[in-house]
Amino acid sequence: MQLLSSLIDGILIGFVYGVAAVGLTLIWGVMSVINLSHGPVMALGMFSTYLLFANLGVNPYLALIGVAVFGLVLGLVIYTVAVHRVISAPHLSSLLATFAVNMIIIGIGTAVFSTSPHNIDFSLGSISLGPIILPATRLLAAVAAILFTALLYIFLYFTRPGKAIRAVANNRTAAELMGIPSAQVLALSFGIGTALACVAGGLIATFFPFTILSGGPYELKSFVICVLGGLGNPLGALLGGLLLGGLEGLIPTVMPVSWVPVLEFGLFILVLLVKPSGLLGAKS
Amino acid sequence: MKAWRQPGFWLPVLFILVWGLYVLIVRQDSTREQAFTLLMFVGLASSLNILLGYTGYVSFGHIVFFGLGGYSGFYFLSAHNLPLMLSAILGGVVSAVLAGLIGLAVLRLRGAYFALATIGVNEAARAFVSNFEPFGGATGLFVNYSVYEGFGGPGPALWRTFIYLWITVLIIVVVSYAIKNSRFGLGLLAIREDEDAAMVMGVQAPRAKTVAFMFSAFFPGLIGTLYFFKNGNVEPGDAFSLHMSIEMLVMVMLGGMGTVFGPVIGAVAYQGLRGFLLTNPLFKNLHLAIAGVFLLLIVLFVPAGAIGWLRERSLKLRKVLE
Numbered sequence: 001m002q003l004l005s006s007l008i009d010g011i012l013i014g015f016v017y018g019v020a021a022v023g024l025t026l027i028w029g030v031m032s033v034i035n036l037s038h039g040p041v042m043a044l045g046m047f048s049t050y051l052l053f054a055n056l057g058v059n060p061y062l063a064l065i066g067v068a069v070f071g072l073v074l075g076l077v078i079y080t081v082a083v084h085r086v087i088s089a090p091h092l093s094s095l096l097a098t099f100a101v102n103m104i105i106i107g108i109g110t111a112v113f114s115t116s117p118h119n120i121d122f123s124l125g126s127i128s129l130g131p132i133i134l135p136a137t138r139l140l141a142a143v144a145a146i147l148f149t150a151l152l153y154i155f156l157y158f159t160r161p162g163k164a165i166r167a168v169a170n171n172r173t174a175a176e177l178m179g180i181p182s183a184q185v186l187a188l189s190f191g192i193g194t195a196l197a198c199v200a201g202g203l204i205a206t207f208f209p210f211t212i213l214s215g216g217p218y219e220l221k222s223f224v225i226c227v228l229g230g231l232g233n234p235l236g237a238l239l240g241g242l243l244l245g246g247l248e249g250l251i252p253t254v255m256p257v258s259w260v261p262v263l264e265f266g267l268f269i270l271v272l273l274v275k276p277s278g279l280l281g282a283k284s
Numbered sequence: 285m286k287a288w289r290q291p292g293f294w295l296p297v298l299f300i301l302v303w304g305l306y307v308l309i310v311r312q313d314s315t316r317e318q319a320f321t322l323l324m325f326v327g328l329a330s331s332l333n334i335l336l337g338y339t340g341y342v343s344f345g346h347i348v349f350f351g352l353g354g355y356s357g358f359y360f361l362s363a364h365n366l367p368l369m370l371s372a373i374l375g376g377v378v379s380a381v382l383a384g385l386i387g388l389a390v391l392r393l394r395g396a397y398f399a400l401a402t403i404g405v406n407e408a409a410r411a412f413v414s415n416f417e418p419f420g421g422a423t424g425l426f427v428n429y430s431v432y433e434g435f436g437g438p439g440p441a442l443w444r445t446f447i448y449l450w451i452t453v454l455i456i457v458v459v460s461y462a463i464k465n466s467r468f469g470l471g472l473l474a475i476r477e478d479e480d481a482a483m484v485m486g487v488q489a490p491r492a493k494t495v496a497f498m499f500s501a502f503f504p505g506l507i508g509t510l511y512f513f514k515n516g517n518v519e520p521g522d523a524f525s526l527h528m529s530i531e532m533l534v535m536v537m538l539g540g541m542g543t544v545f546g547p548v549i550g551a552v553a554y555q556g557l558r559g560f561l562l563t564n565p566l567f568k569n570l571h572l573a574i575a576g577v578f579l580l581l582i583v584l585f586v587p588a589g590a591i592g593w594l595r596e597r598s599l600k601l602r603k604v605l606e
Contacts, residue, residue, distance in 0.1 A: 034396050085584045091396050092342045093583055096537060099530055100580035107573025220407060223400055258415055258422070265408035272401045273389050
């Protein structure tokens with residue numbers, strides 16, 4: 001029973017990891033940029049949820065809508081300022097450009113919020129399913145994560161801008177020849193990826209205390225998840241998130257919790273070596 | 285050998301030689317400490333440049349070799365009482381051997397996949413060492429005080445460490461220049477431009493890349509041992525700091541990728557800027573943000589770095605700067 005409840009708990013968090021990783025993988029899939037500002041953006045998602053909750057008393061789950069809009073705008077700004085010029089340059093340029101954004105966000109964030117931990121004091125009690133007792137915030141977070149992923153799916157497959165994003169991801173030159181304005185589409189994809197990171201940050205803030213530096217570990221987890229599921233494959237990223245969450249739930253039941261990152265990153269390197277395209281296949 | 289008489293070679297060598305001599309003549313502890321940190325970054329950036337600048341492979345977690353080499357050297361030093369320089373060289377050898385093994389596997393990956401894999405290697409190493417008892421787990425290792433007796437006390441020991449580091453950095457610059465001007469280096473540069481074409485032309489790309497990776501891992505391992513000996517302890521957070529790894533990339537980028545003098549200038553400039561921002565009361569709180577803005581401007585507008593930019597601008601300077 002202990003095993004089952006750890007597993008379910010892990011998988012519920014895995015949904016949230018999945019949302020962050022979907023954002024990262026979307027950006028990679030569309031423009032082949034590894035976004036090193038993903039972690040600090042998640043931290044900004046945590047803080048915007050916190051500010052809306054603590055100052056205006058907005059319910060954290062309702063606040064997510066505002067956080068998503070904030071993330072979209074933030075992403076558009078980051079893309080325009082930092083990414084657009086290096087989109088066709090070698091990988092090092094885009095890596096360092098997004099890392100510069102990372103430094104700027106953390107630098108300003110440290111000056112504004114300091115590095116002391118913040119906490120959203122919001123509890124919904126717990127829900128018991130038979131013998132398994134789960135905190136309600138985890139369950140709601142998973143529901144919200146599924147909702148946002150479903151929205152993304154509908155957007156990508158059933159709306160015109162969504163189809164344009166998929167076309168650009170598939171072949172940018174061909175898409176441009178068909179009259180798709182690729183610069184706008186790239187900016188929009190970066191915005192959506194950033195919005196998802198902010199939402200994931202907001203959800204994480206409902207169950208763990210956080211600082212401006214908290215995004216870092218989740219960014220690394222997102223890398224692991226993206227590679228597990230196949231870089232550039234959103235569905236793979238969601239499944240990878242569940243897999244990683246499940247592992248994080250299960251591993252501490254058999255060995256000390258400090259071994260979790262060893263196994264995670266070991267698995268990460270193994271997948272890169274044996275099957276770099278990931279479990280569900282990467283965007284070629 | 286004509287190559288050895290070029291100003292591109294003796295300019296960086298002379299720069300480091302004079303700098304070290306100046307510190308030895310002034311003989312002040314604070315000057316030495318400052319020069320130690322700067323020289324360390326010069327050495328790290330120059331060794332990263334052997335891989336990054338010449339082959340174009342972005343090793344994002346390069347600090348892993350500084351950490352693993354430093355840990356092994358420190359272990360030989362404190363647990364087996366080996367002499368400092370021998371431990372440091374052994375630390376470098378451990379790093380190089382590991383780089384060879386890791387390289388055989390991850391150097392097959394290209395572009396962003398390679399960068400991600402090196403981040404993974406660094407994080408895995410950090411997590412593993414935090415759990416590895418012979419290396420002291422999460423608390424790390426401390427220097428055994430009896431080690432200082434061989435040097436005649438901690439003070440002389442620190443001076444000796446500085447001299448070792450100084451010589452190491454000189455050797456790194458010489459090696460970096462020698463590689464660039466050799467047939468082997470030409471192969472690496474060909475890999476950077478187009479790996480498939482280089483292989484068609486007869487460059488043994490897998491072997492050349494692995495050897496370059498080993499060279500660029502050997503020196504960080506050696507420097508790591510000296511640095512942690514100077515500090516008196518080693519722990520996982522210091523040894524595998526991803527932030528420092530990215531700072532190394534920034535230094536190489538700032539000075540100019542693939543040049544010999546570039547990483548030297550880049551490291552000094554970056555550290556100088558950081559020191560200025562950290563101590564200036566106006567910028568102290570925002571130092572990271574300002575450094576970020578600065579980095580962004582460099583990446584967007586001067587991607588060739590300082591030395592690369594100068595070389596592009598003037599034919600005369602191209603003969604002087606390598």
